Amino acid sequence: MRRPPPRAKRNAPRLGKAQVTHATVIREGGKGLVVSNKSATEPLDIPVPPGDESVSVGYDLKYWGSDQNCGMTIGTSSIVKLSCGPGDLDRANDVAAELAHKYMSKNAEKARRELDEFLDKR
Numbered sequence: 001m002r003r004p005p006p007r008a009k010r011n012a013p014r015l016g017k018a019q020v021t022h023a024t025v026i027r028e029g030g031k032g033l034v035v036s037n038k039s040a041t042e043p044l045d046i047p048v049p050p051g052d053e054s055v056s057v058g059y060d061l062k063y064w065g066s067d068q069n070c071g072m073t074i075g076t077s078s079i080v081k082l083s084c085g086p087g088d089l090d091r092a093n094d095v096a097a098e099l100a101h102k103y104m105s106k107n108a109e110k111a112r113r114e115l116d117e118f119l120d121k122r
Contacts, residue, residue, distance in 0.1 A: 018046045018082040018096065022103045024111055027073045035072075044099065048092045051085030057096040059104040063111055065119045072118045074111040078103035 023039035060077035080100040084092035 017043045018080055018099060020044055020078065020080050020099060020103055022076075022078040022107055024074065024076045024107050026111075026114065027075075028071070032073075046082055046092075046095055046099075048082060048084045048088055048095055050083050051088065052083070053086050053089060053092075054081060054083050055089065055092045055096050056081045057093065057100045059100050061104060061108050061111075063108075063115050065115050072115060074115055076104060076107040076111050078107065 019041060020043075021039070021041045023037070025034060025038075026036040027034055056079065058077065058079035060075065062073065062075045064073045065071060078100045080096040080103075082092055082096055
């Protein structure tokens, strides 16, 4: 019996760094084949002192376009994880939310352009 491959480890971000994971998935139709799947994880320096507590904030967005014959669905998401001290939770949450929104907006702008190109071809 074959064993499945081990899952990728999700390590906590290093102290003083934020871990930003963002992805964009393009599908044919609503539940069709995946045409493109771009994802990345980046460490970023943050203005929050490190500590034993952790904060995680995520956003996602979906666009779709269709006509009588076929369609396209584009989903984009971003998740920010960071560590902080017990007294810095509110500030860390604000920083994480700002970073997650920034990355989600950037990916959504690219996704919107790809969707517009798809609709212009139809």
